[in-house]
Amino acid sequence: MPRIGKQIILLLSDCLLLLLSAYLAFVMRLGFVFVPTQTQIFLIAIAPALAIPVFIRFGLYRAIIRYLAERAIWPIFQATAIAALFWVALVFLMESYGGAGLPRSVPLLYWLLSTVLISASRFGAKWLLRSAEASRAYTSTALIIGVGEPGRQLATALRSHSDTHVIGFVDPTGQLSGMDIIGLRVYDIERIPSLIENFGIRQVVISEPEIDQKQRQELARLLGRLPVSTRILPPIADLTAGKYLVSALRNIEIDDLLGRSPVPPDVDLLREVVEGRRIMVTGAGGSIGSQLCRTIAQWNPSCIVLFESSEFALYQIERELRQIAQCDVVPVLGTVANQQCVEKAIRAHTVDTVYHCAAYKHVPLVEQNPLVGIHNNVFGTLNVAAAAFETDVERMVLISSDKAVRPTNVMGATKRWAELVVYYYGTLAEKAGHHKSFYSVRFGNVLGSNGSVVPLFREQIANGGPVTLTHEDMTRYFMSIKEAAELIIQSGAIAKSGDTVLLEMGDPVKVRDLAENMILLAGLTVRNADNPDGDIAIEVTGIREGEKMYEELFYDPSHAQTTRHPKIMRAPKGQKVAVDVSKSLDTLRAAMETEDVNAVRTVLFGVITF
Structure with missing residues (x-):
């Protein structure tokens, strides 16, 4: 039944109860059932007309009877009292014009009876409705x-x-x-x-x-x-x-349990950076690259160029974007190891913005294959930056990592070198008077990215465990991949050429706590000494080569500057870089040509001790 229909029924019920209250007030005063006089009939009949407007004013017909709270008695108490006073005022008015009087106890009895009957009708109806509700077959x-x-x-x-x-x-x-x-x-x-x-x-x-x-x-x-x-x-x-x-x-989800509170994206910043732009994303088929593409597609770019070395990954992201993007989507199968390939893609599609995501990020694998990791992460970044410098690209953005700060592994070191390369080209562009911006965005782990602990833990839990950690007290910074992509894009409206942009990651999270939360969210329990019958055990395997107990976002936190976005900070280029980047790249390239891993590692770590 429509809500208005229920309100009409309630109003009519109140009218009948008010008539009954007025009549019973006379009966109780006189002590016997009687046939009312003409004056008494008028007073009984007028009672609802005086009371209903008061009831409406006090909101007695706005409440939902099924969910009526006990405190609803108070407005009923007030409304019936005022209605009784109006009734008394009418009687005094009638007396002043020579009408019949009214025993003083009748208005008091009328108020008490109307309060009881109106309250009882509502709470009685609530009880019936709740009883019917309780009898339903809940699942x-x-x-x-x-x-x-x-x-x-x-x-x-x-x-x-x-x-x-x-x-x-x-x-x-x-x-x-x-x-x-x-x-x-x-x-x-x-x-x-x-x-x-x-x-x-x-x-x-x-x-x-x-x-x-x-x-x-x-x-x-x-x-x-x-x-x-x-x-x-x-x-x-x-x-x-x-x-x-x-x-x-x-x-x-695990995102809900991070030690940080996401901030909604600034729509104006996103539009400023994306709308009408021709954007290329290297590593477009990877986890971060593909999320960047999805986010960019929502803000009306002119074109998205998907640059990817994996044929299958390129096929997947192209197919997905064609269903959601309202712009040109251009798949380019290529590698950042080839500068000509990168430059050709930029020129062919008049790209003005490049997001460089293509990199090897898995710490143990890069540690075991350092030459390939350096070739892709350092010299691949060099090729992309050089191509952006030689073409009409206005903004080149490197996706970096917190592992670039005081690195203890090859992957982190290559990311720091990549930051230096981008800084170097930002300096070159400024000296040449080019209106170009080269900067890096540095942040921690993103949940669910390829090779991260979250999908690994999820797989281990699905297989019945154990969940493996390398150390009980290891901590990491985490953020959702969606928020990371949004912040990377928004940083384009804030960063200056040569900057390193830092995404605020909240508090570091103990990896063990993350594992326990994931087990609990799966509806399972942790098997340990306190709970030997639990579902999933957690095992500590020992720290791997190059792995750090904790990560940092800053070399020197005192250099970090706040920006107009609460989750984006800048480490500006005023922070001195104590190496000649061009000469260091030549030295690293010469070491790479020898294929002597020890010599390469010496050069790799020799220039980033700051």
Whole structure:
């Protein structure tokens, strides 16, 4: 039935109850049932006409009876009192014109009776509706964490349009514990385990987007030990017209448990850097390169050139982009090891922006194959930068890594060399008076990228374990791949040529905590000394060659400058580079020609001790 229909029924019910209250007030005063006089009939009949406008003013017809809270008695109490006063005022007015009087106790009895009957009708209807609701064949029971508007909307949707029985709310702050909200009890967070056991709850929903990362981590740990599935409600901006639908719920993911809070992208920055541009992405089929392409495609570029050495990866990203991009998508099969190939692609498609993602990033593999890693990461970057310098490219962006800071492995060292190459060409462009920008973007690990720990842990968990760590206390910085791509693009409106741009990564995360959270999110338990019957064990295998216990984003944090974006910092080119990059590249190239790995490593690490 439409909402207005229910309100009309409630209003008519109130009219009858008010008539009954007025008549019974006379009966109780006189002590017997009687046939009312003409004046009494008028006073009884006028009672609803005086009261209903007051009821409307007090919002008695706005409440949803099914979810009526106990505190709704107070507005009923006030409304009936004012209605009774209006009734008395009418009687005094009639007396002043010679009308019949009214026993003083009748208005008081009328107020008491109307308060009781109006309240009883509403709460009686609520009880009947809830009884009918309780008799439904629910397939699931749920507990909602969060008592704000999102949680209330979700509870209403679940109770009205699903087979899920909502037990109540949990207030993470504890301030509203013991209260009722839309007819549901609010519990303390410590009650979660007993509620799950007593009510057979099978689903817990985190409804508050403002719950911080630390609270989410604590909740994930608590809920991961309990026999429930945990889901999360996206922020209101992610939902059409702000309406929270049951279908919008998603499983809580590892991204939700990072030690950082993502910031929505600045639309103006994205448009400034992308709209109408002809953009080339090297390594377009890789994890970061492909996400960059997806993000760029959303902001109306003129053309996206996909430069990739893997035929299959190029085929996949081209096919995907053709379905979502409203611009030209050009696949180019080529390698950054060939400068002519890179330059030809840039000239053929009049590229004005280059994102250089192509690199070998897997630390142990590059450590075992240093010559190939150097050839691709250092001299490949040199080829891309040189091609950008010789053509009409306006912006060349290197995707770097936090492993470039005080590197202890070949991969990190090659990334630092790549930063120096980009710095060098930024300096050349400035000296030549070219309006070109060469800069690097440095950040930590992205979740889900090829070769990262997240897909490895996920595979190990799927295979029944064990999950392997190299050290108990190892920490890393993490961010979602989507946010990383957005920040890389936005940095183009902030960075100056020669800069190293640093993405704010939040707090470092212990890799062991990450592994435990992933096990818990999979609905499993960690097998350890305290829980020998757990599902998945965690094993420590020992630190690999070149691996660091922790990563850094800065050589010298004092040189980092804030920008107009809260998650983007600059290490400007004013920070002195204490090497002759051109001469060092010649030395490294000569060492590479000898294929003497030890000699190459000596040169590689010899110029980056800053």
